[in-house]
Amino acid sequence: MTSNSTASLSSDTGPTSRDVLALAWPMTLKAIILHGTVVIDAYLVSALGETALAAMGLAAAVAGFVLGAILAFSHAMQIRTAQVFGTGDQIYVKSALASGMTINLAVGSVGLTAIWLFGGGVIGTMAPSEEVASLAWNYLSVFSIVILGEAVGQCLSSYFNGCGRTRLPLYSFCLSLPINVFSSIALIHGLWGLPALGITGAALGSAIAIVVQVGFLLFQLIRLDRGLRHVAGWRRGSFKASLSQHVGFSLPIAATFFSAQFATHVCALIYARLSLNAFAAMTLISPWIMVAGTVGMQWAQATGIIVAQLLGRKAREDVLDRFLSSAWRGAFIAAGLVAAVYLAVCLSANALYADLNIETRTILLSFVPVLVVLPFPKGSNAICGNALRASGDTIYVMHIFIWSQWLFRVPATALAVLYLDWAAVWVLSLLMWEELIKLPAFHRRLFKGNWKRAEIAA
Structure with missing residues (x-):
């Protein structure tokens, strides 16, 4: 450092x-x-x-x-x-x-x-x-x-x-x-x-x-x-004990990432049942969501790193509160930048993808309302999730992610595509609704404040 x-x-x-x-x-x-x-x-x-x-x-x-x-x-x-x-x-x-x-x-x-x-x-x-x-x-x-x-x-x-x-x-x-x-x-x-x-x-x-x-x-x-x-x-007296402690800390975080990857792959397979133009539009926008969304996600991870360091130093609660408030403001600026990138991509669809069918480009343009809103709840949830993980509250965070993915996003995507024949924009909006569903659980836990008193050295 x-x-x-x-x-x-x-x-x-x-x-x-x-x-x-x-x-x-x-x-x-x-x-x-x-x-x-x-x-x-x-x-x-x-x-x-x-x-x-x-x-x-x-x-x-x-x-x-x-x-x-x-x-x-x-x-x-x-x-x-x-x-x-x-x-x-x-x-x-x-x-x-x-x-x-x-x-x-x-x-x-x-x-x-x-x-x-x-x-x-x-x-x-x-x-x-x-x-x-x-x-x-x-x-x-x-x-x-x-x-x-x-x-x-x-x-x-x-x-x-x-x-x-x-x-x-x-x-x-x-x-x-x-x-x-x-x-x-x-x-x-x-x-x-x-x-x-x-x-x-x-x-x-x-x-x-x-x-x-x-x-x-x-x-x-x-x-x-x-x-x-x-x-x-070694920590806890032996390498075996240290390793066991590290595994116990890591497993919920790893499980969260495994679940997210698998859910994304399942949804991508379901998207293939959309119309050809709708599936093409979803395929085109997905990499942009991943790459541009990196800005907000890395901001949240950096916030989590500093929160973890502060907790390790046993920083005062008022210091933690001031820092998280500042980081949160920055997260909303990052979300605004991500939303601007999404907007630019969709509005530039005719120039970027001139060889594609006009219907595909029209579908891309229809994604604008969802994509300009999505980064804000997603960024705020990411701040909460990384702060809670930094305090060791990894199992709670894992449950929020897993249940929102497998009780909502995956079945809702299957229902919307396979049975209700929703338009692509409404299928894409399920990403935003998933973030809105997670938002109360994340923010209520963070505002409760127990994370600020976590014993990192335990």
């Missing part, structure tokens, strides 16, 4: 939205670059034709389950690190880092084992041809290196984020992205004397990039926190 940020956290007035911005902008850029990397990889492989693109998509779908699990536990690691960093207890910091790394490596190893045992059968069943299945398996075999690298890299990125050093993960992505692009191009097409490996070259390019990224993060860890190696002892 920077010295200025540390001083702000420990002062009488406490941190403000400026401190959130200092943490949030690198996290936001990193998330956007991560999403952009997927688009770039698909673009590079598209030059090989539809067969290669289908093989990559199939392999990515299989690998995505393992990567999603790694990301879910890494998010829990980020919150835990922020809590223990706030305590200043080096034994606690070392225990959290070792536990988080152990969990990520275990998840990655179990995932890879499952892929090697069952991945071939899954790919063979889902692939439209033997050629696609063979290419997908070749890609996935090399991509296994990326999965192991992400297990380490995401843990280290979450550790640095939790410590307030959010620029380091961003720098690692800025370093690895051009390496990924140029090495993939060279290995796909056999440039500069290298072999032309086709789709396997794209996976190898990603593997080279992740090795460089992890190497950079490990170098920064040794440079900044080499003293952790000499810290004696």
Whole structure:
């Protein structure tokens, strides 16, 4: 963490939205670059034709389950690190880092084992041809290196984020992205004397990039926190006890992310039953919702990091109240920016997607009323959820997410699309109604105030 940020956290007035911005902008850029990397990889492989693109998509779908699990536990690691960093207890910091790394490596190893045992059968069943299945398996075999690298890299990125050093993960992505692009191009097409490996070259390019990224993060860890190696002892007396505590904290957060991903995939499958133009419009707007929404979500995560650090330092309740009020105001500004992006995309549909049917573009324009409202309740709920998670209230947050998804959004989407034949705009509005349903439960819990008295060091 920077010295200025540390001083702000420990002062009488406490941190403000400026401190959130200092943490949030690198996290936001990193998330956007991560999403952009997927688009770039698909673009590079598209030059090989539809067969290669289908093989990559199939392999990515299989690998995505393992990567999603790694990301879910890494998010829990980020919150835990922020809590223990706030305590200043080096034994606690070392225990959290070792536990988080152990969990990520275990998840990655179990995932890879499952892929090697069952991945071939899954790919063979889902692939439209033997050629696609063979290419997908070749890609996935090399991509296994990326999965192991992400297990380490995401843990280290979450550790640095939790410590307030959010620029380091961003720098690692800025370093690895051009390496990924140029090495993939060279290995796909056999440039500069290298072999032309086709789709396997794209996976190898990603593997080279992740090795460089992890190497950079490990170098920064040794440079900044080499003293952790000499810290004696473990939290709760043993590594096993520390690991057990970390797992107990992480599981509800990971379950929340698993549920959200699965619910989103189920709804996407249901959207396929819409009319062709409506489904095309939903397919087009979904990436924009994900990418632009990153601004608000990363603001909320940065808020949660600072709340966790303040709770670890046993900050006064008035300091916590002032900070959260400031962060909340910033969240509404972020929501306004996101709404402006959504508005611009929809109003520019005729220029952005000129080759599409006019009905599809008309449906995109009809999304405007929903999209300009959605970021505000979503951003406010995200502030509540991350603040409550920072205090350790993870199970309550998990219940809000899971029940709103599986008792409302998924069945309501199925009913609206499969039986009521709703227009696409009303189907999309279910995302907003889900946030409005969650809003009272989140805000009532936060305003109750018990989170401000959480015992982080327990």
